Amino acid sequence: MNDFLPEDTILIVDDEPANIKTLASTLGQHYRVLAATSGEQALDIIFERSCELDLILLDVLMPGLTGYDVNARVRSYPETANIPIIFITARTDPDEEARGLDMGAVDYIGKPFHPVTVQARVKTQIELKKHKEYLDDMVAARTQELIQAREDIVLRLAKAAETRDNETGMHIIRLSKLCEMLARAIGMKRTMARTLATASLMHDVGKIGIPDNILLKPGRHTEEERAIMQTHTTLGGEILADGDNDLLIMAREIALTHHERWDGTGYPCGLKGEEIPLEGRITSVCDVFDALTSVRPYKEAWSVEKAAAFLRENSGSMFEPRLVDLFLANLDQVLDIISAYQDEPERILQPN
CATH class of the missing domain: 3.40.50.2300 (Response regulator)
Known part of the structure; x- marks a missing residue:
């Protein structure tokens, strides 16, 4: 034999x-x-x-x-x-x-x-x-198990943070998928794009530190309340500080910079253009589009056309023009992601 x-x-x-x-x-x-x-x-x-x-x-x-x-x-x-x-x-x-x-x-x-x-x-x-x-x-299988375990832990922590906000757990999943799609569209390597997808789940983790009366307020915030609300970026940065691996380092960058604006008028640091890390710029586009097209207790969902028009109108001011162009050029993929990870109406949180 x-x-x-x-x-x-x-x-x-x-x-x-x-x-x-x-x-x-x-x-x-x-x-x-x-x-x-x-x-x-x-x-x-x-x-x-x-x-x-x-x-x-x-x-x-x-x-x-x-x-x-x-x-x-x-x-x-x-x-x-x-x-x-x-x-x-x-x-x-x-x-x-x-x-x-x-x-x-x-x-x-x-x-x-x-x-x-x-x-x-x-x-x-x-x-x-x-x-x-x-x-x-064997190494590949074990590595995949560790990656999956890491992603599962991050997702659960991110969902825990989201339960304090007027958003659903599906928002962060859609955001993650959209960020990965846009990262791949600009040529980011697959492994880095996947890390970005996981890191983006923690973009609002700092909201854990925002008082409920401000975080869950259904109406407009006062100037003082808005200033407190904006500290969720720096709080997220503090929570994720001192990370010694690529995921936590990137997650901290995203938490700190996803509300910065291309023209330098964002917060918390007023970074401008490419001073804003690419991961933060990508997350900003995806986060805003998904928020606009999602139902919230305080708003109706915008149509895709209206949300796309908002991105175009704010290209060069709020968002990096290149990313807006690529996002809208891949709108079919965007809609597929939104369709695949829709909110369950009964899970949409109501304000206190």
Whole structure:
């Protein structure tokens, strides 16, 4: 019974058909074997079938592209960089072997071939590759569990803060999704956009420190009350201060700056333009749009058209123009998010 499944695939690259025949005969009983007689042909196979390849046996000295050239190309692309390569060569110079290993090769096999040696070294590299993939999968799964746990904890804390306000828990979820969408639209990397989505959940965490008679007041605030209400930004910054990880650092930036305005007339610091962190600028656009289009005990929901017009009218004053343009250019995605995470009418809090 074979130790390896038939789908274990090896690519043999050598400009001498006799060498390919010898290696194929040695390995074909245990592996699926592909062959190329030039570096150029090898690259075509590698890039077309990278997901199938478990190992490459690569001749060093070939006309045209050498084995070193092929190795360099393979290592330069993320899709192929982790395919193990064993160099095969008639050279016995230790410096050449060291050069190949420095370039990322996992082993060297000398010519003429000794079947037992070839089989043993190939078996070792196949096993190492499978073990690495297994460990990578375990790490990825555990990492995902930790990310999910972190996000769940943040969401629960954010919902706890929202229960003191005239907003529903769905607002912060929509905001999170909208922020991630807009971040991706401006080219932010997926992992950073996801961190932003989680951090934005805590944008109003400082409202925990606002007295109920002001926070839940159904009518207009007095000037004094408005000043107290605005301190939720700095209170949020204090709550989230001294964080030593990317999530808490970003969450603090958002809590402090999501009420700053592009023209410098916002609060708490009157930051202007790109002085406002990008995360705060993104959250501002998304927060305002969702608030406008949501029902509150003290207001009806605005239509999408009216809310979009508000963003346009305040582009360059309240909001960064680039972000407004991108947000409205992706309005179909915005509406999908709002539709998927609608408020439950019975959950909308009434003022005391």
